[in-house]
Every structure is written in structure tokens, then in C-alpha cells.
Amino acid sequence: MRKFFTLFLSVLIFSTAFAQQERPTTEIKKTTVKPKLDGVIDEVWYVTDSLLIDRPFLSTNGVPTLGEKGETYWKALWHEDGFYLLVNVTDDEYFPNYVKGSGDAWNYDKIEVYFDVNYLLEDAQGPSTGNSGHHQMAPNLTLAKEGGVLTVESNGREHAFKVDKPNYVAEYFVPWTSLKDKEGITVDKTGEIGFDITVNDSDPAADTRRRAVWSHSGEDTPATEAWSNMDQSGKITFADAQPGVTVESVTLTGGTITGDNDTLKIEAVVLPEDASDKTLKWSIAPAEGSKGRATIDSRGVITPILDGVMVVNASSSDGSFIDAAPVNVTISGQVPTMMELSYLKNGNFDNTTATGSPVNWSTGTVTEGVLTFGPDAVLTNQWDLTLLQQTYVPFAMKDMDYIISFKAWADEPRTLPLVLEDAYNDGNQWDSYAASADTSFSGKTWTVYLTTEPKVYSIVVNFGPMQATTVQNFNFQVGLSAAKIHMDSIYLISVADKALIPTAISQERAMESFKVYPNPAVSKLYVDLKVANSRVAIYNSVGVKMEEVIVNGTRHEFDVSRYTKGLYFVKANNAVVKFVK
Helix, strand or coil: CCCCCCEECCCCCCCCCCCCCCCCEEEEEEECCCCCCCCCCCHHHHHCCCEECCEECCCCCCCCCCCCCCCCEEEEEEECCEEEEEEEECCCCCCCHHHHCCCCHHHCCEEEEEEECCCCCCCCCCHHHCCCCEEEECCCCCHHHCECCCEECCCCCEEEEEEECCEEEEEEEEEHHHCECCCCCECCCCCCEEEEEEEEECCCCCCCCEEEECCCCCCCCCCCCCCCCCCCCEEEEECCCCCCCCCCEEEEECEEECCCCCCEECEEEEECCCCCCCCEEEEEEECCCCCCEEEECCCCEEEEEECEEEEEEEEECCCCCCECCCEEEEECCCCCCHHHHCCCCCCCCCCCECCCCCCCCCCCEEECCEEEECCCCCCCCHHHCEEEEEECCCHHHCCCEEEEEEEEEECCCEEEEEEEEECCHHHCCCEECCECCCCCEECCEEEEEECCCCEEEEEEEECCCCCCCCCEEEEEECCCCCCCEEEEEEEEEEHHHHCCCCCCCCHHHHHHHEEEECCCCCCEEEEEECCCCCEEEEEECCCCEEEEEECCCCEEEEECCCCCCCEEEEEECCEEEEEEC
16 A cells, blocks of 8 residues: 655755765655565655765775675654664675674674764764764674664664665654764754764685675774764754744652552653653662662653662753753662672573664673673674673762672683773773772783683672773673683672672561461462561562562462572562571
């Protein structure tokens, strides 16, 4: 069926025919019809010109094989809600990393999209420099999603891939609210922004990355690419863009959290009602003298960690610089766990994948809560395959003692190198930001020796070498052995925080509100409650939550047959009782 649409037209998109050193510019048309993101080139795309991705990035790996001139290209449209992008790739061999079976995805077939929304575009920075107004959108090609399945990311961005091997089409949606400059201000559509596209191309025979770009070929800065420096990227503007209605006032309402792991959404009134961008920048911190701790997301939803009083602030994201009067949130009833206090996200691998929110690890597969990763063959360097995550240990707390703990084993005995590195501090990549007296630490690396038997490893570290500009990468570098590694329960926690995890169990208080039996348990564990519709959770001996339910009634049956033998705790109605499996 034909799609009917209306377009506001001003001038035709154009792409300058650039000489070798010139930067292309183009103007993006406005549309009132949103393209359907399914990897199919809909009729809405026919009104805008194709812009070629045919400039090889300078490297020693050769020229990418992406069809004849004009066969690999991009198109874009803009809407009041955001930016729409289509990329058509003509390839000779389809070879993403999941076909390879291992290796970092950016070394194989995939697309990288770059935005620079700062007022000053040429600042020698890129997305790798952190919160700098530079953005990359580069989701991996995967077998499960190559049929045009729409994927919605946590920041509201969307993408879909349609693969017709060896060719593929990618469609993207980027909401304006996800494009913020280094000051946290949403992109100004009436201005000029930096933009670029890189198509990574790898073939089985060569098994090496080659790249084609729209603009940034590395000719002026051979040591860099758009990921680390967008100064040579192209520029785009938006036809018919008008200044938006700015925010004039923001009013917040505080509240209380009394249940363990309950959340609270801060109510915000943003005026005027027709403000173009009503998104807010949120912050949360303990009140003076309080030991409370909590996080707040981009929607203003607070997740508590420790009891106390928290101060919440919010300000406009549209550049009007309107601040709300801060409000207090009082938190009580929290029973902190290792995972909640850890500076690593979801080291329990509760999700079914190893990447993306909330798991946030870079590679690997998860089966029944255990992550498995490692190369299919020995690679050249240990860092050629990594399992990594950025951490955010506060600079003010860098001199405290911390514990790195994880459970690991391998298909055959092998080493597991662990590196805590400041990836981009002062331009000196891979500079260590942590130190340890542990005998496994040498230079910048801890070397752990794994066996085929599961074992919990603990390393004491401090972050004294950290600088205020440190970008923290926690990563296991496993390229020098093909033996697969299995991991669970990865934590990075301060010694002081670990002491906050409850170890004293009030059996009398617990029995006043619920009963647990049999004890010891073999396969079934029953919980009888005095209060109906209660939240009941089970934790293991180190404070890791095994499962949690809201009991409809006063009795619940847990299946604990899969639990390993050991000590566990049941928490309900702010009381805790232990049982043995």
C-alpha cells in the first residue's frame, strides 16, 4: 500500500563534491510523516537525495569493498520529535562479528553514526572523551534482529536492520532530547552540527577492518578517527527549523521512600505548557550530614540504596538555564546488597544478554545467570578481546580501600588478566588508575589463574592514581587463550560499603511477621506471612538477591532446588531470617 505523506520543503538537500581535504555539508529536509523503522526503504525516503559513503579512511588495511560508486549511501529527514537516518550498504561479503563468532564488533561489518552538537565544533574531541557533546550511535548487527526488528534503546533512540546478504539497510531514529552538548543543553536545530558516518567492512579472507566514511578520512589527523576526534567530520543543518519555546519555570515535589527497593518518581511541573523541550537535567546528593545514597534517572525516578535524606535538583535542558528549587526525599527501610553498592552494573548477569542496559558489559553470552566469553582462537594481543564496563568511583573517594570480587572458572586452566585503565586521561591512552599490594598485580595488570573449578577471587585495590579527568574502564583482557571463561557475581565495592550490608539477623523480629520452613531446605521453601501482599526476597550469604516476589496472600512457595548449598536470608516486612540449603 502506498504511503501518503507531506513534506515541508525549503531547498533541496545537497552534498558538495569535495576535493580531498574538503568537508561536506548538507541540509536536511523536514517531514511530517515518520518513516517506519524496519530496514525497508519506504517511499518517504525518495524525496531526499542520497549522500555517498565512499571515502576510504586512511589506514594500512586497504580499501573497503562496498560496491560501485553510489551504491553505499545515507539519507536523512528531520521531524519535530527527532532525526531519521537511513544507511544502505552494498557489500561483497556479509561478515559481522557474530558470524565470526568472536572479536570486538567494531572490527567487523557494522555502521557507526556520529553527532557533534557543541557550539564550537572544532575542539579536537569525539565521543570517546566522555560527556563532551559528541555522540556515537553504533548498535551491533545481530542474527536475532537482522530481519528488520525494531529495537528501542534506553535513551529513546531506535534502530532496525534488514539484511539481504551480503547487503543490508539500517534505519535509525534519534530524539532531539538525546543529543545534548557538553553543558547538558539539548541540540539547537537552528544551528549547524557536526555529523559523520563510518561503515566498517571486514571480509573472512582478510579478517581486518577497513572503513568508508562520508567525511572524516583521517587525512588531516591520521592518528585519529571520528570516535576520538570529530574535527574533520561533515556538517548538517535543518531546513525550516525555528527557535523553540523556552522553559520559564520548573517546580518539583519531594516525597518519601519506605520500602526496600521501592522507587519514587519526582513530580515536576514545567511551564509554559507549550515549551518545546520539557526534559530536565536531574541530580541527587545526600543532605548535609546524611549517609543516604540513591540514584536518579533521566525521568526523575529515584532508586534508593541507603537510608537517609537526599536532596534532588533539576534544571531545564533547553538552554534557558532555569533551575528548580531543590526538594528533599527521605529514604528508610533499605537493606543494601552487594550488587546495589557495587560500582559495576549487574555483575550477577540477571539478564539474558551481556550487553545493553542494565547489564552493561561489552561482550559475551549469558546462560542461566552465568556469563561465558573468550575468543575462538588465540589472538595477537591480550586486549584484542575484552569484557569491559565503565565505572564511576567518585574522585573524592579515590583513597578508600576497595574490593574486587568475582566467581570464575574456565574450560581449561588459563590466565585471566584484569586491567583498570584510564582510557583517555590527558591523551595518554591505557594509563592505569588503580594500584594494589596484591601479588598478582604487576605494572598495570592483575593476573588471575583460573582452573576448571568455580572459585571466588578477591583483590584489594585503591584508586590513588586516579585524576579528576579519569575515564574509568574496568576490563578483563582475554585474547591470548582460546579457553572459554565463565563468570558470575562480579563486584567492585568499597570496604566501608561492604560493612553496611546487614549480617546480624533478628530472628525474633522476623518471626513476628513471617515463618520460613523447612530449614534446612532441599527443593521447596515455604514462607508464611502475617501480613498479606508482602514483598519477599531471598539473598545469598554475600548479599546478592536471588529472587523477589510480591506475595498475593499470606503464603508463597519458592523453588530452591537450583540453589547451591549454603546460607541464605529471607527478607520480608523489614525483617530477615536465615535458612540453609
